[in-house]
Amino acid sequence: MLDPKSLRQDLDALVEKLRWRGYEFDVEKYHELEHRRKNLQEQTEELQARRNKISRDIGIAKSRGDDAGDLMHEVSTLGDDIKFRSSALSEVQLELQAMLGEIPNLAHESVPLGMNEEGNVEVRHWGMPRVSDFSFRDHVDLGESLGMMDYGFAGKIAGSRFVVLKGVLAGLHRALAQFMLDTHVREHGYSETNVPLLVNKGSLFGTGQLPKFEEDQFKTSEDPPLYLIPTAEVPLTNAVAGRIVEDAELPMRLVAHTACFRREAGSYGRDTRGMIRQHQFEKVELVHAVRPDESYESLEIMTGHAETILQKLGLPYRIITLCTGDMGFAASKTYDIEVWLPSQQLYREISSCSNTEDFQARRMKARWRNPETGKPELLHTLNGSGVAVGRALIGVMENYQNQDGSIEVPEVLRPYMHGLTRISK
RNA sequence: GGAGAGUUGGCAGAGUGGUCGAAUGCGCCGGUUUCGAAAACCGGUGACUGUAACAGGUCCGAGGGUUCGAAUCCCUCACUCUCCGCCA
Incomplete structure (x- = not known):
């Protein structure tokens, strides 16, 4: 939510800024x-x-x-x-x-202007896309021929946009989540948090999914009115909802590994093959609650934490700054991290790190006590994937594949897989 | 599912119809004292809104009602806790 005062002041300038966000006020x-x-x-x-x-x-x-x-x-x-x-x-x-x-957040001045994803700007990239003399197979092909990825099974029990993983591939998926969680807790100083997967309306309003994006959510029932979380950003960020946080508690860094649930209502034709876009997927989520003057520094740090995961996994990626027209509702600035998928010969989003400044904080009345003034002020919240587990699995499968369809287990995951070095039939 | 208790400022906790936005304690800020600190003592200290600054308005879980007047009485709801039942 924007500051109501800002509307009473320079409305024309505000309307212009919102137009760049694709919003007509x-x-x-x-x-x-x-x-x-x-x-x-x-x-x-x-x-x-x-x-x-x-x-x-x-x-x-x-x-x-x-x-x-x-x-x-x-x-x-x-x-x-x-x-x-x-x-x-x-x-x-x-x-x-x-x-x-219903008004989206305003973009930070460093965000490139643009009306759609074509306005996004690459910031940097890491790692070299692998070259080989055989043609790369995609994760569906690899998973199904290993007999460890079953879309028929999933379709029968649930429907489209679900998957069943089996055997050591399911283990690899679990290992990825464990590895990410451990890295963030032990090396990046996050507090591990296990949260409800069902939340109330207030929480979804706080982070900005409601009221505007009701149709993207899975609502479970009317009484009580609970929703499946679309991301752990919702429960984690609401940790500070309604609070006046003491300065000493900041910066607050929380991490959770959860399942996430999305209707994908507006994406009928997109990514129908494989587990790129699912109704249910797992994600390790990072959330920061910070002093306002530290939030942009925090955004860099958080993005770095997500990058570390991909570097340790040895997955090539690039980082882009989303332009004004491609950012999410609550974000002031967003970096997307995209992992290299050799089968498609392109980078696909695997993480999205955003600073929402005080946009979510105002919606959820999250404040901190500024020691300089002694007064409560809105704090800043950030969220980012560190990283999407399902898409990381795809990244590993495709980038670590061998010509015979077997998959090398990345070094850092082996301790989580009882030393297994290769997944094969 | 049944029975009971509760929800008040950053926290704890008084307050049962009229200068109560609210005692007291803790915490925090300032001062005295000290070489310095601790302790002790003195003073200050809720949030939101509003104003040039005052003034004014709102807020005692949420929403209704009674009243000239509600933190206080009535109704509805939410949440928390205790006990019983059921249960991973």
């Missing part, structure tokens, strides 16, 4: 609501002030034993008026809130 509607809000608020507060004063006088008169009949008569006429105006006021305020809740 309804200026007319806003002005109309804001005008009504102001009037109603002034009127309501003035009436309340009168009521409060007279009521206090009544109390004083009564405690002295004086007759308060006149005062009581005077104030009795105010009640209905106050009730009427204040309910009108809260209606307008709700409308304004709803409007505000």
Whole structure:
């Protein structure tokens, strides 16, 4: 959520910035609501002030034993008026809130302008795409011929966009998650956190998935109204919701390995083959809650933590800065990390690290006590994948494949696989 | 699922209709003291909104109601805890 004050100041500049985010702000509607809000608020507060004063006088008169009949008569006429105006006021305020809740975050000044993914800019890359004299097979081909990846099984019990992993390939998947979690906890100083996979509306509003992206979520039931998490960003970031965090607790760095659930409502034709885009996938998620002046430094650090995983796995990747038009709703700045997939001869997203500045913090009322002022101020939150487990599995399978369809186990994963060095039939 | 207790400021915890936005303690900030620190003592210290600054308004889990006036009374809901039942 944007600062309501920023709308009252330089609205034109704001509208222009939002346009670069692909969002058209309804200026007319806003002005109309804001005008009504102001009037109603002034009127309501003035009436309340009168009521409060007279009521206090009544109390004083009564405690002295004086007759308060006149005062009581005077104030009795105010009640209905106050009730009427204040309910009108809260209606307008709700409308304004709803409007505000649907506005995406503003981009940081360092973010390239662009309307779609073509505006994204590569920052750096690591590792050399492998060359070989045989043609690379994709993960589906490899997995199925090993007899360890079963889409028929998954389709039968659940439907499309699911997969069943079997045998040591399932073990490799588990090893990847373990390895990532261990690295972040032991080497990067994160607090391991095990969280609910079902969350309430408030949590999804806090991180920005609701109300705008309801159709992307799996809602489980009406009573209680719970949603499957689309990412552990939701439960982890909400750790600071409604809190005033002491300075000493910052920076807060949390990591969780969870399943994630997405409807993929708007992506019917895309990535239908294999486990690139699934309704359920696993991810190791990183979340930072930091002092506002440290958030951009934190974004670099977090991205570095995700990169470390790929470097240790020996997977070539590149990092791009998303342009204004390609960023997610809550982000001020996002780096995507893309892993090299030899079968497709291109880089595919495996991690996305974002600084949301105070956008989520304002939605969830997450503050810290600034020791310089002694006052509570909104803190900054960041989230990033460190990294997507399923896509890392694809990366390993494709990059470590041999001509005979077997797969080398990356060095760092062997301790998690009882020393296994190669996956073959 | 059944029975009971609770939800108040950063934290703990008083407050059961009228100068209560709220005692007290802890914490925090400032001062005295000290070579310095601790202890002790003194003073300050909720949030949001609003204003040039005052003023004003809102907030005692959430939402309704009663009343001239609600943290306090009534209703609904949410959450937490204890006991019983069931259960991985």
